[in-house]
Amino acid sequence: MIAINQQATESILAQAHQQCLALGSKLTTKRSQVLEGLLVAAKAVSAYELTNVCRDKLGYDLLPMSVYRILEFLENNQLAHRLNTSNKYIACSHITCDHQHQPPQFLICKTCNKVEEVEVPTPIMESVAKTTRKAGFTLASRHLEIECYCNDCDAPETVS
Amino acid sequence: MIAINQQATESILAQAHQQCLALGSKLTTKRSQVLEGLLVAAKAVSAYELTNVCRDKLGYDLLPMSVYRILEFLENNQLAHRLNTSNKYIACSHITCDHQHQPPQFLICKTCNKVEEVEVPTPIMESVAKTTRKAGFTLASRHLEIECYCNDCDAPETVS
DNA sequence: TTCTAGATGTTATATTGTATCATTATCGTA
DNA sequence: TACGATAATGATACAATATAACATCTAGAA
Secondary structure, three states, X not given: OOOOOXXXXXXXXXXXXXXXXXXXXOOOHHHHHXXXXXXXXXXXXXXXXXXXXXXXXXXXOOOHHHHHHHHHHHHHOOOEEEEOOOOEEEEOOOOOOOOOOOOEEEEEEOOOOOEEEEEOOHHHHHHHHHHHHHOOEEEOOOOEEEEEEEOOOOOOOOOO | OOOOOHHHHHHHXXXXXXXXXXXXXXXXXXXXXXHHHHHHHOOOEOHHHHHHHHHHHXXXXXXXXXXXXXHHHHHHOOOEXXXXXXXXXXXXXXXXXXXXXXXXXXXXXXXXXXXXXXXXXXXXXXXXXXXXXXXXEEEOOOOEEXXXXXXXXXXXXXXX
């Protein structure tokens, strides 16, 4: 989970600023605001939901079109992830780390959209990649999105 | 891949009819038409695309609203799958089988939407389920959706 | 036949995502 | 400082996707 207190947020934003510079890009005011919105939301949110979060909780006035563009920027700079499963976005939970990570496995609660970002064990990802190659495909991304129910939300019918 | 010749299609539709009866539901004319559309498409298609396929290739006149409803029905009766990653649908590739299958792993070409439905090895799914449980989540579904590029479509930048 | 539940038709609208062009800000260079 | 180029954002329109709500029809049970 992402820390949501003020101090932690500022620390993350500062780190994100550095990370952008290292990649030859800039974390502008608007971009920082969108990232802050993601951190405050602390769950997967759609671009439109994010404009609401930014307005209602932070007082930032952003247009959805800008939010889409900025989310794309954040994704390219490894500051946010787009969840294809739900067309929602989350802040990367590793902004303050500086080491390389295993491919992420996103556990997404279908009810409340809480997301946990855990690591996929290498042999598992290897196996998935192998199956993919054997079928004549090439992996387009190395992350897995898993639809779940979190402990706070009851599963309609337990699968696992 | 789904067989697309006329005879195979009719055989699948007949089997689907039986499968519905066994589940206490009915494969009505419209539902059969939508399933036929999925079989003819032979790739992942959106609900709106499917209305076009049904109209242009089969001469069936269906409204998007009906298609959505019928797709939901087909999914509940294990005749079709909804791919959350792309909000598209495909016919289940196992309609003519009568045995239990491993959880499916969908390999989805991001470019042409071709889908291959392969099986997830049990230990892999077990590992994913275990990681999920440890993080305090419960699996909502037992299938994996993997975004890929197929051999016919060039990968912009190879990942695997 | 009549009633009922399920299936489908119809319309309206909400939600999500992109395309396009105008405007503004930033920064190197003269 | 002024200028010009590039990046960033604003603003508008619209395309694509999805659902809500209510009307109508149809098959089968009573």
